[in-house]
Amino acid sequence: MSKLIVYSGGMDSTVLLYRYAGDITLAVSFDYDSKHNEREIEYARLNTEKLNIEHLVVRIDFVGKYFSSHLLKTGGDIPEGHYTDPVMKQTVVPFRNGIMLSIACGLAESRKLKSVLIANHTGDHPIYPDCRGDFIKAMGEAMHHGTYINVQLESPFLSMNKRDVALLGKEAGVDFSLTWSCYKGGESHCGRCGTCIERKEALDGFDPTIYEQTEVRK
Amino acid sequence: MSKLIVYSGGMDSTVLLYRYAGDITLAVSFDYDSKHNEREIEYARLNTEKLNIEHLVVRIDFVGKYFSSHLLKTGGDIPEGHYTDPVMKQTVVPFRNGIMLSIACGLAESRKLKSVLIANHTGDHPIYPDCRGDFIKAMGEAMHHGTYINVQLESPFLSMNKRDVALLGKEAGVDFSLTWSCYKGGESHCGRCGTCIERKEALDGFDPTIYEQTEVRK
Numbered sequence: 310m311s312k313l314i315v316y317s318g319g320m321d322s323t324v325l326l327y328r329y330a331g332d333i334t335l336a337v338s339f340d341y342d343s344k345h346n347e348r349e350i351e352y353a354r355l356n357t358e359k360l361n362i363e364h365l366v367v368r369i370d371f372v373g374k375y376f377s378s379h380l381l382k383t384g385g386d387i388p389e390g391h392y393t394d395p396v397m398k399q400t401v402v403p404f405r406n407g408i409m410l411s412i413a414c415g416l417a418e419s420r421k422l423k424s425v426l427i428a429n430h431t432g433d434h435p436i437y438p439d440c441r442g443d444f445i446k447a448m449g450e451a452m453h454h455g456t457y458i459n460v461q462l463e464s465p466f467l468s469m470n471k472r473d474v475a476l477l478g479k480e481a482g483v484d485f486s487l488t489w490s491c492y493k494g495g496e497s498h499c500g501r502c503g504t505c506i507e508r509k510e511a512l513d514g515f516d517p518t519i520y521e522q523t524e525v526r527k
Numbered sequence: 528m529s530k531l532i533v534y535s536g537g538m539d540s541t542v543l544l545y546r547y548a549g550d551i552t553l554a555v556s557f558d559y560d561s562k563h564n565e566r567e568i569e570y571a572r573l574n575t576e577k578l579n580i581e582h583l584v585v586r587i588d589f590v591g592k593y594f595s596s597h598l599l600k601t602g603g604d605i606p607e608g609h610y611t612d613p614v615m616k617q618t619v620v621p622f623r624n625g626i627m628l629s630i631a632c633g634l635a636e637s638r639k640l641k642s643v644l645i646a647n648h649t650g651d652h653p654i655y656p657d658c659r660g661d662f663i664k665a666m667g668e669a670m671h672h673g674t675y676i677n678v679q680l681e682s683p684f685l686s687m688n689k690r691d692v693a694l695l696g697k698e699a700g701v702d703f704s705l706t707w708s709c710y711k712g713g714e715s716h717c718g719r720c721g722t723c724i725e726r727k728e729a730l731d732g733f734d735p736t737i738y739e740q741t742e743v744r745k
Contacts, residue, residue, distance in 0.1 A: 367589045371630065375583070376637045398675075403636035404629055407673050411622060411629040412589065418621035419594045439673035447672055450665035455625050455657035457616075 312463070313337060313417045314426040315409050316364075318353030320488040320508065321466065322428040324478035326356060328465075334422055336364045339409050341402065342373030343380045344387065345494035352489050367412060378402045380492060387492045392503035393435040400492060400503070406439035407448060410462065414452045417460045425452065430466040430474055432507060442467060475511040486517040497521050530681070531555060531635045532644040533627050534582075536571030538706040538726065539646040539684065542696035546683075548578045552640055556584045557627050559620065560591030561598045562605065563712030570707050585630060596620045598710060605710045610725035611653040618710060618721070624657035625666060628680065632670045635678045643670065648684040648692055650725060660685060693729040704735040715739050 312329060316322045316336040326336060338353045340346050350366055357364035372381065379385045379399040388396040406429065413425045433440035449462035466474050478485065490508040491498040498505050500520030509516060530547060534540045534554040544554060556571045558564050568584055575582035590599065597603045597617040606614040624645065631643045651658035667680035684692050696703065708726040709716040716723050718738030727734060 365593070367593070369587070369589070371585045371587070372633070375585070375634055401675075402633070404633035404670070404673050404678075407629040407669060408626075408633055411625040415590070415620070415622035415626055416593055438675060441672065443672040444669055447665050447668035451625060451662055451669050452622070454659065454661035454665055455622050457619075457656060460622075 311422050312424040312426055313413055313420070313422045315339075315413050315428075316353055316357070318349035318351070318356070318489055319428075320478065320483075320485055320490060320511070321430060321471065321474050323352070323356055323485075323488045324474050324481065324483055325426055325428040325466065326360065326362070327481040327483050328477065329426060330360045330362065333362050333426070335416070335420060336362050337409075337413055337416060338364065338366045339412070340366055340368045341405070342370065342382050343402070343492075343494070344382055345380075345489060345492055348489040348491070348494050352487050355487050365416075367416075369408065369412070372402060372405075372408075376403055387502050389501045390503060390506075392432060392507035394503065395436075397436045397503045401437060404439055406437075406444070410448055410452065414456060414460050414462075418456045418458055421458060422460075423458055424461045424463055426463050426465070428466055428474075429464055430469050430471055432471040432511075471507060471511040472513075479515055484517075485512055485515075495521070529640050530642040530644055531631055531638070531640045533557075533631050533646075534571050534575070536567035536569070536574070536707055537646075538696065538701075538703055538708060538729070539648060539689065539692050541570070541574055541703075541706045542692050542699065542701055543644055543646040543684065544574060544578065544580070545699040545701050546695065547644060548580065551580050551644070553634070553638060554580050554582045555627075555631055555634060556582065557630070558584055558586045559623070560588065560600050561620070561710075561712070562600055563598075563707060563710055566707040566709070566712050570705050573705050583634075585634075587626065587630070590620060590623075590626075594621055605720050607719045608721060608724075610650060610721035612721065613654075615654045615721045619655060622657055624655075624662070628666055628670065632674060632678050632680075636674045636676055639676060640678075641676055642679045642681055644681050644683070646684055646692070647682055648687050648689055650689040689725060689729040690731075697733055702735075703730055703733075713739070
């Protein structure tokens with residue numbers, strides 16, 4: 310016990326939640342007005358209830374108001390294609406992990422929780438600078454030096470790919486039908502956006518997801 | 528041009544605002560439900576108007592809701608005594624600079640502003656861990672690595688004391704009657720809390736502030 314997890318309700322952070330469930334005191338989700346926030350947070354609520362872990366949803370409305378990204382309700386359409394395609398840069402929310410980790414760190418110090426968990430992995434590295442090792446290392450040092458209890462940042466999936474994270478989750482008994490990836494945030498996963506394609510690749514062989522469109526258009 | 532300043536309306540960040548006015552595109556204040564926020568932000572508005580600099584007030588209500596600190600409206604009384612007294616630890620808002628700098632960094636990347644200015648100085652170091660050199664260095668690296676434009680963190684007063692900052696401000700023509708320090712946030716500066724005492728020492732000889740009580744009680 311004594312860890313706080315930054316928990317979106319996506320598949321990676323759900324795997325992390327299940328792997329560390331016994332040590333997690335508080336799961337924190339952020340509502341930042343992304344197109345898929347409601348969907349993600351719904352699943353975050355379900356999984357934390359299942360595991361009997363306290364769940365806090367922190368609303369940060371300044372992102373939707375002042376930031377520009379296609380991921381946001383205020384932004385343009387979600388691009389289709391592979392998760393690592395350069396066009397996916399449109400979905401970057403500037404310094405999102407920095408912001409979420411800082412708030413998580415302040416909450417951790419307020420509650421005397423010594424560690425903050427985050428589920429970034431190598432699949433995030435090509436497009437999202439605030440998921441890479443250099444960022445995580447520096448941010449961890451900032452959190453350590455900037456608090457009285459020297460809050461520690463843990464990123465156990467940093468050197469793993471999404472397939473390996475999925476396999477870990479399978480082993481831990483994660484029900485992936487209770488996780489959300491699609492950036493479009495519709496009724497079901499679209500099956501065509503970068504995150505849906507990445508999700509399909511990672512869950513290949515044990516994917517319970519119902520996609521709107523599973524075939525490539527001819 | 529192309530700098531963003533984290534600007535409270537206190538005397539240190541007002542000196543920084545005046546020193547770098549020609550290079551500052553955006554001044555950002557944070558309303559985090561501290562007892563003195565309204566007072567500070569009122570002066571922040573006045574000074575940015577005077578200098579014709581865009582001013583954004585970002586409300587972050589999660590601090591007041593979930594964090595514990597005597598500085599907040601939800602917290603206990605502001606302690607009296609010197610700014611560097613251990614009792615002043617009650618006024619720490621956990622990882623406040625980390626949170627403000629992260630949001631500033633995301634805003635800077637959104638607006639393509641390459642640099643973020645902050646006015647921490649050596650007087651802050653004994654009590655506030657997220658004002659010290661180790662934190663600033665690590666946070667600057669996190670901001671650099673976590674953004675596409677490699678946002679830079681500048682902390683020009685890091686090795687200066689508050690008296691030196693005040694002298695710089697005097698030279699730059701800062702009207703210190705248009706800055707706010709008192710943590711109590713009353714009608715006028717109380718003259719007894721840690722920040723008031725620190726302010727008096729720094730402005731000694733050219734202090735325009737009207738304090739509620741300027742004499743030590745007998």
